[in-house]
Amino acid sequence: MVDSVFLALSVLTIGSAIVALEIRSLIYGSIALMLTLSGVAGFFLLLDAPFVAMFQLSVYVGSIAVLILFTVMLVRRELIFNKVEDKRRRYAGIVLMVVLMLGIGTIIIGSGLKTMDTNSSAVDYKKIGEDFLTYYSPALIVMALILASSIIGAMTLARREDVIDGQRAD
Amino acid sequence: MIEFTSTPIMLTLILGAVGVLIPVINVARKEKGSSVYGVIALGALLAAIGFVVYQILTKHVTPSAIFSSNVLVDDTFGSFFAIAMLIVGIMTTVGSFNYMRGRANPAVYYSLILLSSIGMILIAYSTDLVMLFIAWELMSIPTYVLAGYLKKDPSSNEAAIKYFLFGALSSGIIIYGISIAYGLTGSTNIEQVIVGFSKLGPDMMPLAILAVGMFIAGFGFKIGLVPFHMWLPDAYEGSPPTIAALLAAGTKKAGFAAVLRVIIMGAIALNLHWAFALAVIAIVTMTVGNLAAIKQRNLTRMLAYSSIGQAGYILIGLSVAPISPIGIQASLFHILNHSVMKAAAFIAVAGIVTTLGVTHIEKIKGLGKRMPITALGLTISLLALAGVPPLNGFWSKLMLFGSAIDAGHTLSWAPYLAVAGVLNSALSLAYYGWIIRKMYFEEGESNKRLKEPKSVIAVMIFSIIFIVGIGVYPDPVIEFAKSAVPIMSGLPSIH
Numbered sequence: 001m002v003d004s005v006f007l008a009l010s011v012l013t014i015g016s017a018i019v020a021l022e023i024r025s026l027i028y029g030s031i032a033l034m035l036t037l038s039g040v041a042g043f044f045l046l047l048d049a050p051f052v053a054m055f056q057l058s059v060y061v062g063s064i065a066v067l068i069l070f071t072v073m074l075v076r077r078e079l080i081f082n083k084v085e086d087k088r089r090r091y092a093g094i095v096l097m098v099v100l101m102l103g104i105g106t107i108i109i110g111s112g113l114k115t116m117d118t119n120s121s122a123v124d125y126k127k128i129g130e131d132f133l134t135y136y137s138p139a140l141i142v143m144a145l146i147l148a149s150s151i152i153g154a155m156t157l158a159r160r161e162d163v164i165d166g167q168r169a170d
Numbered sequence: 171m172i173e174f175t176s177t178p179i180m181l182t183l184i185l186g187a188v189g190v191l192i193p194v195i196n197v198a199r200k201e202k203g204s205s206v207y208g209v210i211a212l213g214a215l216l217a218a219i220g221f222v223v224y225q226i227l228t229k230h231v232t233p234s235a236i237f238s239s240n241v242l243v244d245d246t247f248g249s250f251f252a253i254a255m256l257i258v259g260i261m262t263t264v265g266s267f268n269y270m271r272g273r274a275n276p277a278v279y280y281s282l283i284l285l286s287s288i289g290m291i292l293i294a295y296s297t298d299l300v301m302l303f304i305a306w307e308l309m310s311i312p313t314y315v316l317a318g319y320l321k322k323d324p325s326s327n328e329a330a331i332k333y334f335l336f337g338a339l340s341s342g343i344i345i346y347g348i349s350i351a352y353g354l355t356g357s358t359n360i361e362q363v364i365v366g367f368s369k370l371g372p373d374m375m376p377l378a379i380l381a382v383g384m385f386i387a388g389f390g391f392k393i394g395l396v397p398f399h400m401w402l403p404d405a406y407e408g409s410p411p412t413i414a415a416l417l418a419a420g421t422k423k424a425g426f427a428a429v430l431r432v433i434i435m436g437a438i439a440l441n442l443h444w445a446f447a448l449a450v451i452a453i454v455t456m457t458v459g460n461l462a463a464i465k466q467r468n469l470t471r472m473l474a475y476s477s478i479g480q481a482g483y484i485l486i487g488l489s490v491a492p493i494s495p496i497g498i499q500a501s502l503f504h505i506l507n508h509s510v511m512k513a514a515a516f517i518a519v520a521g522i523v524t525t526l527g528v529t530h531i532e533k534i535k536g537l538g539k540r541m542p543i544t545a546l547g548l549t550i551s552l553l554a555l556a557g558v559p560p561l562n563g564f565w566s567k568l569m570l571f572g573s574a575i576d577a578g579h580t581l582s583w584a585p586y587l588a589v590a591g592v593l594n595s596a597l598s599l600a601y602y603g604w605i606i607r608k609m610y611f612e613e614g615e616s617n618k619r620l621k622e623p624k625s626v627i628a629v630m631i632f633s634i635i636f637i638v639g640i641g642v643y644p645d646p647v648i649e650f651a652k653s654a655v656p657i658m659s660g661l662p663s664i665h
Contacts, residue, residue, distance in 0.1 A: 107380050112373030138172060138179065138241050139301045142292060145186050146308045149285040152193055153315030156278045161321075 013039030034065040051125040176244035178295040188214035189284035196277030204276030211280035237361030241301035250654035251294030259287040265517035268623030282312035290424035317409035329408025336401040340391035347384030392425040406474035415516030448489035456482025490577035500569035514633035518548035521626030536614020547630030552602040562640035
């Protein structure tokens with residue numbers, strides 16, 4: 001049962017990730033991205049981490065992907081993208097990916113992971129909260145600074161000086 | 171829990187508060203002018219470096235610890251990097267005063283430099299993989315924005331997008347490594363991880379090695395180790411030269427702090443034979459960097475390749491660290507020296523860009539007469555990069571190569587590292603000398619002396635004093651680097 005669910009989720013996640021990268025239409029691409037992110041949430045459910053799965057759904061699928069979709073719909077700039085593609089680079093990328101996947105896959109499958117005990121209980125989210133406020137508290141503070149710097153940086157990059165100057169001239 | 175008054179927390183508070191406050195002041199303030207934000211940022215950085223020095227002098231800092239049960243440790247190793255990173259931050263901030271004049275969004279520019287500096291400093295203090303990763307992101311995200319700061323310049327856009335994509339890839343690889351380490355050991359604390367690794371059975375060992383390999387690749391992207399270096403020249407060339415200084419002298423060195431905290435300690439504790447792999451990467455990195463630098467005609471690109479080469483020299487000391495006691499000390503000494511030398515060279519280029527608007531090597535002919543102080547600063551930093559005595563770069567390279575020869579008692583191939591290093595230094599002198607020849611021995615378009623940017627002059631004078639001063643009297647800094655070397659005893663090991 002778990003194996004078939006795992007396989008189905010894998011196909012969904014990886015397939016929609018490839019679609020998200022390859023498809024030309026930004027709207028379909030972002031919908032495919034939502035599917036990928038939901039698939040990852042499914043993996044977390046399989047791994048007995050419902051708390052993380054809910055977060056994955058509410059944060060990534062619920063807000064980030066929807067935000068991307070809104071941005072794409074509000075800013076229709078698909079026409080400005082030129083299709084520049086180098087066939088050889090594309091194949092080189094695929095070959096590199098296959099080599100890396102085979103390498104990492106061989107190591108993981110060849111190791112003793114299969115013999116590990118998998119009957120551990122689900123992660124207690126109270127413990128996660130407690131850890132955040134005790135052991136990881138400096139990391140939490142720094143995380144706030146990361147968010148601040150991301151917002152400051154993103155606003156600066158998105159800001160159009162020419163428009164503001166034009167309005168001032170009026 | 172780590173104390174509130176410990177160095178890393180106080181540095182985060184000082185720099186973080188000011189870094190977030192500067193854009194707020196910008197919104198509230200009506201009149202234009204960029205210098206005031208630079209001065210505020212400089213004040214915060216000076217206060218921070220003053221605090222670190224005070225903590226060291228009053229012995230509030232513990233001796234260099236490899237591990238701690240907290241996410242951060244207030245030790246001499248972290249303080250050593252904090253001082254190096256803050257010096258780079260100060261040089262970048264001061265060097266930007268003239269460069270930023272008349273450019274858009276100065277407040278955000280200085281604020282992001284401060285926030286990125288916090289990340290660099292915290293990496294060195296981290297003793298937990300999650301903390302290290304978060305500090306890594308705090309260091310990286312502001313620099314992605316800073317690299318693309320010249321929004322209308324296509325090469326700056328290209329630099330930012332390349333740097334961002336490779337940065338995101340490296341973060342992904344690091345977090346993959348962390349997740350494997352956590353899966354194997356059930357902890358993210360570096361001590362627990364390494365102790366856990368040492369207890370693994372032989373069937374699980376390949377996974378642990380995979381995790382360490384992912385750390386090498388992930389950190390290697392930021393450091394610019396070959397073969398993870400391809401983004402680096404484009405990113406340094408396209409970003410504003412002042413930001414190239416921050417990238418080459420700051421983020422790169424913070425990457426070495428992460429390597430030291432995670433990989434080297436792990437390798438020593440696990441008694442792994444990484445030395446040979448790291449040595450091969452060291453030789454390839456320095457050779458590729460220096461060979462590619464010779465072909466360049468653009469000053470920033472040349473310096474970018476030269477910084478790849480320098481990463482190779484630093485790696486010499488790290489690769490012999492398990493055998494030679496002076497390996498890590500030499501690397502730390504070279505990290506501090508290279509931070510100042512490289513930052514000085516890039517700030518000099520920023521001065522040239524501000525005044526003349528050129529970076530091509532043919533266009534700087536006769537610079538010795540037109541911008542004498544900038545040219546002198548650039549010359550001295552280039553000579554120090556090449557390792558010419560009696561400048562500081564000579565001593566740190568001497569120690570690096572010495573550590574390789576010292577390790578020759580145990581590892582028969584280690585002295586070849588020193589040979590490769592000396593040959594590469596000679597090679598690098600070729601292109602450094604070429605820049606110097608263009609500036610002093612070839613006639614330019616005019617010999618009229620130009621007005622040099624004051625802030626660049628200040629940085630040049632500081633770096634000349636630093637480079638020559640440490641070159642003449644290196645002992646205190648060597649002693650400081652020695653005290654920053656983590657104490658190896660008490661490490662778990664499997665034999």
